Amino acid sequence: MLDKGRLPRHVAIIMDGNGRWAKKQGLSRVKGHNAGMEAMKEIVRASSDLGIQYLTVYAFSTENWKRSQEEVSGIFGLLVKFVKLDLRELDEKNVRVKVLGDYSVIPAAAKKSMDETLETTKDNTGLQFNIALNYGSRAEILRAVNRIQADSLAGKRQGPVDEAEFARYLYTGDENGNVPDPDLIIRTSGEERLSNFLLWQAAYSEFVFTDVLWPDFTPEVYESLLEEYQRRDRRFGGRK
Ligand code: FPP
Numbered sequence: 001m002l003d004k005g006r007l008p009r010h011v012a013i014i015m016d017g018n019g020r021w022a023k024k025q026g027l028s029r030v031k032g033h034n035a036g037m038e039a040m041k042e043i044v045r046a047s048s049d050l051g052i053q054y055l056t057v058y059a060f061s062t063e064n065w066k067r068s069q070e071e072v073s074g075i076f077g078l079l080v081k082f083v084k085l086d087l088r089e090l091d092e093k094n095v096r097v098k099v100l101g102d103y104s105v106i107p108a109a110a111k112k113s114m115d116e117t118l119e120t121t122k123d124n125t126g127l128q129f130n131i132a133l134n135y136g137s138r139a140e141i142l143r144a145v146n147r148i149q150a151d152s153l154a155g156k157r158q159g160p161v162d163e164a165e166f167a168r169y170l171y172t173g174d175e176n177g178n179v180p181d182p183d184l185i186i187r188t189s190g191e192e193r194l195s196n197f198l199l200w201q202a203a204y205s206e207f208v209f210t211d212v213l214w215p216d217f218t219p220e221v222y223e224s225l226l227e228e229y230q231r232r233d234r235r236f237g238g239r240k
Contacts, residue, residue: 017189094126
């Protein structure tokens with residue numbers, strides 16, 4: 001049974017397997033992503049209903065640009081559709097949406113939808129839903145280093161950098177309200193890799209993997225993985 005008093009504060013998800021799901025059904029990859037988006041919506045709802053404070057999803061990595069033009073534009077088209085259909089519900093559920101990553105370079109219509117979403121939901125106080133878009137963790141870390149250097153040269157900061165200050169320069173830092181490190185990272189579809197996702201932030205995260213392909217990921221599967229998390233013994237390098 002899920003203990004609602006001991007939920008992870010922050011869950012991060014690598015939503016993998018849309019392509020394989022589509023192939024199995026004889027559908028196009030974009031149809032797979034569409035089914036993935038429906039699954040994602042259910043998990044946002046479930047997270048909000050459970051009272052989880054932060055949910056981060058890996059929607060598009062800095063490496064995903066290597067996919068076909070058709071697939072890339074299909075994914076961003078879905079983002080526009082998602083915002084059109086679901087912004088109202090997100091707002092009603094008091095969800096605050098944030099983006100991790102440099103989304104200034106995504107197609108114009110998708111950027112406009114994202115801007116509208118961020119603006120509409122910015123004062124909400126429920127679940128914070130972080131969408132990692134054009135996100136890569138190494139790029140994020142280098143960006144932090146370069147921003148620290150720029151601030152040092154401008155006299156805005158001085159002296160050695162400590163962990164807390166470094167964390168504030170990441171996408172999960174000040175600009176997005178200092179997101180706590182993920183307690184739990186889930187990856188679907190049987191792959192067991194981090195794929196350049198939250199490398200700094202994952203230092204003490206629990207990892208849970210499932211063979212379920214992302215479009216088949218339901219709130220029931222989600223709850224079973226949250227239960228698995230609750231069976232783990234987190235020591236953060238110390239002893240009990
Ligand atoms: C991984 O499956 C999934 C992605 C790269 C894209 C995730 C996108 C969505 C869930 C829908 C779009 C939602 C937003 C907010 C943009 P894969 O294609 O790598 O699957 P495969 O490994 O089976 O090929």
